[in-house]
Amino acid sequence: MRVLKQEEQTGEIKVLIETLDDLWHLYNIILPGDIVIAVTFRRDEVKADKIRAERAEKKRMVLGIRVEKIEFHDSESRLRILGTIEEGPQDIGSHHTLILGEGESLTIRKEKWNRVTLERMERAVQDSKKPKIIFVAIETDEAYLATSRQFGVQEIATINASSSGKMYEQKESGDFYGEVLEKIKMSAEPGVPLVLLGPGFAKEALMTLGKAKAPEIFSNAYIYHTGQAGMAGIQELMKAGMGAEVIKDSRIALETKLVEEALEQIAKDGLVSYGPADVRHAAEMGAIDTLLILDSEIRKNNVDDIMNMVEDSRGRVVVVSENFEAGKKLDSIGGVAALLRFAI
Structure with a gap:
């Protein structure tokens, strides 16, 4: 998140949403009673009174709404802010919903910004600069990739081997691990902690391949044994607690x-x-x-x-x-x- 403008006299802070985590922070920063001002779309006030056959297109405008309800939808990468219009060119007093996502800006106005809320805003700015943890929960024929975010663990991809069994492992395993490695390269960056986990020896095989072909990523990789793979394995590991070396700065x-x-x-x-x-x-x-x-x-x-x-x-x-x-x-x-x- 990036702070674009801060006005102490009016109690307004304007921010730019840069990541999905920013939406989660805003979900916890914006409270009922606040005023949120943003660009939105609404049907023209005059044309809206005409018959449905001549239904007007929505026009782009800036509206300020008094917040009544906030909804965070991580699956859609959207924040929905519901309330009544208090500022804008039309429909004052009517209900409206602001739908915000990455790349959009908004202004938040509070009667009072307490220290906790301001610290959360500062943390949102700092968190956008920090690496996240990448999880790879892997078995012999399936790998599940996910990333740790402020609101929980989010799936990145699931890779399935085209066939399974001992013969497949001997003959085609390189393709499976190679595909997993390519997905990791697309998601991870140098310095981002990489956690390999699962019930068998597939994680060790992936570690060996990764250190040979992507040492810049796997130099910060850790292996953990879990009784399950997939999201269940990640939750098992997080419940048991990862090593301090992985999460020490988080x-x-x-x-x-x-x-x-x-x-x-x-x-x-x-x-x-x-x-x-x-x-x-x-x-x-x-x-x-x-x-x-x-x-x-x-x-x-x-x-x-x-x-x-x-x-x-x-x-x-x-x-x-x-x-x-x-x-x-x-x-x-x-x-x-x-x-x-x-x-x-």
């Missing part, structure tokens, strides 16, 4: 570390609060050092006061993605937890 690592620390504190009845009521009490006491809060809790728009209290007491607020294992664990204890400075 947001996943930070979120995982902090959630695990909170769970450890819960297990030994240590310096931790969890669940909305207990965390709110800890915030009121100024006892929170680090607040962990799930994406979905922020979208409910009922935790701003807790975050403000934590910020006012010089605490840290960390938003945890609901789509990774750390987020699922946090959700299981109420969606919010706090590491404390002192016992309460």
Whole structure:
């Protein structure tokens, strides 16, 4: 994501959407009640009153809508923002839906940008510069390629061998592995962590081929054994936890570390609060050092006061993605937890 303009006086920030991850960040930044201004298409106000036979074409215009609902569609690479028109050349007060994708810009206007939201905006800008993890879940006759994104794991491709069995492996396996290698080259870049996983020895064979034919990509490759291949194998690996060398610089690592620390504190009845009521009490006491809060809790728009209290007491607020294992664990204890400075 690229910030094109920022006006403190009006509370407006204009951004350019560059990646699918940017849409996920915006899904969590834009809240009901905000004004979003963007180029859109709508039928002409006058001609819209004519009979259907003379239905007017949609015209390009800039509209500002008061947000009522936000929908993120990763399969379509689209963000849908629904609301009522407050600014524009026509139809003030009518409902409209902005549909935004990569390459488009929008302006977000908030009455107040809190620190957490501004940090999320900054993280979106920085995340666009960081490499993602490429997963290759492979068996003898099938390989599943996916990439780690801010909103979860997204499929890139599935490659199937044209036939299977021992004879095929001896005679045609080079074509299968070669095709997998070509797909990896299309998706990965030098420096991007590459994780090979699966239940058999196919991952080792791919590693050998990759180091010989694409050393610039496979120099940062890691092998993990899983009981399953495909997306199930990737989820199995993420649940078990990948090695620190793979995710050490990623947001996943930070979120995982902090959630695990909170769970450890819960297990030994240590310096931790969890669940909305207990965390709110800890915030009121100024006892929170680090607040962990799930994406979905922020979208409910009922935790701003807790975050403000934590910020006012010089605490840290960390938003945890609901789509990774750390987020699922946090959700299981109420969606919010706090590491404390002192016992309460």
